[in-house]
Structures are given as C-alpha cells and as structure tokens.
Amino acid sequence: GAVVSQHPSWVICKxxxxxxxxxxxxxxxxxxxxxxxxxxxxSLMLMAxxxxxxxxxxxxxxxxxxxxxNHASLTLSTLTVTSAHPEDSxxxxxxxxxxxxxxxxxxxxxxxxxxxxxx
Amino acid sequence: xxxxxxxxxxxxxQEGKNLTINCTSSKTLxxxxxYKQKYGEGLIFLMMLQKGGEExxxxxxxxxxxxxxxxxxLHITASQPSxxxxxxxxxxxxxxxxxxxxxxxxxIP
Numbered sequence: 195g196a197v198v199s200q201h202p203s204w205v206i207c208k209x210x211x212x213x214x215x216x217x218x219x220x221x222x223x224x225x226x227x228x229x230x231x232x233x234x235x236x237s238l239m240l241m242a243x244x245x246x247x248x249x250x251x252x253x254x255x256x257x258x259x260x261x262x263x264n265h266a267s268l269t270l271s272t273l274t275v276t277s278a279h280p281e282d283s284x285x286x287x288x289x290x291x292x293x294x295x296x297x298x299x300x301x302x303x304x305x306x307x308x309x310x311x312x313x
Numbered sequence: 314x315x316x317x318x319x320x321x322x323x324x325x326x327q328e329g330k331n332l333t334i335n336c337t338s339s340k341t342l343x344x345x346x347x348y349k350q351k352y353g354e355g356l357i358f359l360m361m362l363q364k365g366g367e368e369x370x371x372x373x374x375x376x377x378x379x380x381x382x383x384x385x386x387l388h389i390t391a392s393q394p395s396x397x398x399x400x401x402x403x404x405x406x407x408x409x410x411x412x413x414x415x416x417x418x419x420x421i422p
Contacts, residue, residue, distance in 0.1 A: 237415035
C-alpha cells in the first residue's frame with residue numbers, strides 16, 4: 195500500500211518557539227493532505243485540509259495564524275505550530291489522498307503521527 | 314462540519330464476550346472506514362465500506378454499512394485482550410475526512 199511518513203516522530207520544544215512537522219507521501223502524489231490533532235483519550239480532530247498549490251482550508255475554531263500549513267509539492271505538506279504553548283502539546287497526524295496506480299483516489303493513508311510536547 | 318457520532322464512548326467487556334460499536338453520520342457518506350488505535354500511535358486500518366448494505370469481515374471483526382450509508386456497526390466476536398484499544402470510524406464526505414468521537418475498548422482477561 196501507499197506510505198506516508200511524518201517527521202519528527204517526537205519533539206519537545208520550549209514555550210514561545212515554533213515547531214515544524216513534515217508529512218511526506220513516499221510513493222504517490224498526494225493531491226490532498228489532511229492534518230489532525232488528538233488529545234489523550236479523545237478522537238482525532240480534523241484541523242485543516244490542504245490541496246497542493248492552494249491555501250489550506252481550516253476547520254472552525256482552528257487558528258490559521260497559529261497552525262501554518264504549506265502544501266507546496268505533491269509529496270510534502272508541513273504544519274508549523276507558531277509560538278507554541280503547553281496547551282499545544284498533543285499528537286498530530288497527517289493523512290494523504292492522491293493518485294497512483296493500483297490505489298483508490300478515495301482512500302486515506304495516514305502518517306505514524308508526531309508527538310509534540312511544549313514545556 | 315461533518316458530525317460523526319460513535320457509541321458507546323467506552324466499553325469494558327469480559328474476554329470471550331461479543332460487542333458492537335456503532336457509528337452514525339448526519340449525512341450520506343461516500344465511504345466509511347474503521348480504524349483501531351492506541352493514543353500516541355498510528356492508526357491501524359481495519360475495513361472500508363462503500364456500498365449501502367455492505368458487510369465485511371476480517372478474523373473476528375465484522376463491519377456493516379446500512380442501506381442509506383449513514384450508519385455503520387463494528388462487531389467483535391469472542392473478544393480478546395488484543396482487541397483492546399480505541400476504535401475510530403472515519404467518514405469520507407468527498408472533500409473532507411472526519412473521524413467519529415471514538416470508542417475506548419477494554420477487554421478483561
């Protein structure tokens with residue numbers, strides 16, 4: 195199946211700094227990528243949807259100036275948490291949807307996630 | 314936003330017992346997915362349902378999608394401790410992909 199990677203898998207940063215998380219589709223072109231956030235014992239919450247080459251669409255309640263999403267190429271999307279604070283500590287997962295031989299254009303492929311801890 | 318409700322929110326069962334988790338959408342879905350997860354770890358894909366009335370099984374897990382494609386159930390037969398975790402349904406609306414509220418399953422040996 196299609197593979198999606200995330201980097202880093204775990205990051206600790208100080209309050210006030212910015213952190214960038216990368217999401218890559220390794221063997222297919224991701225026309226759409228999604229970013230999710232998960233708190234302990236809760237489900238995954240969709241933060242934003244990004245289509246390659248266009249601005250991300252943010253879900254209600256998600257601050258677009260705080261969570262910067264860039265989808266500059268068909269294989270890479272980045273999520274930057276700006277001026278991170280302890281309440282931003284969470285588990286972030288990306289997913290990708292795209293086109294490749296022998297995979298459905300409607301299927302989602304998820305990254306392994308990034309655990310962010312802000313001290 | 315798409316609302317996707319799961320019930321129950323949590324479930325504790327004795328090993329060997331059967332259980333069912335439900336997922337209900339307020340809109341007709343293009344596709345309904347089931348995943349298993351432990352917090353802080355990636356998602357394990359279980360099954361995808363696309364057609365109304367569709368039913369799929371894998372080992373002791375069976376998932377069904379109703380004819381209207383708005384409700385799905387996940388049934389585990391003869392549960393085992395290895396089935397413990399968070400079960401999430403996911404809905405493809407065509408433009409976005411949302412998750413349900415999640416069901417935490419504990420299986421007592």
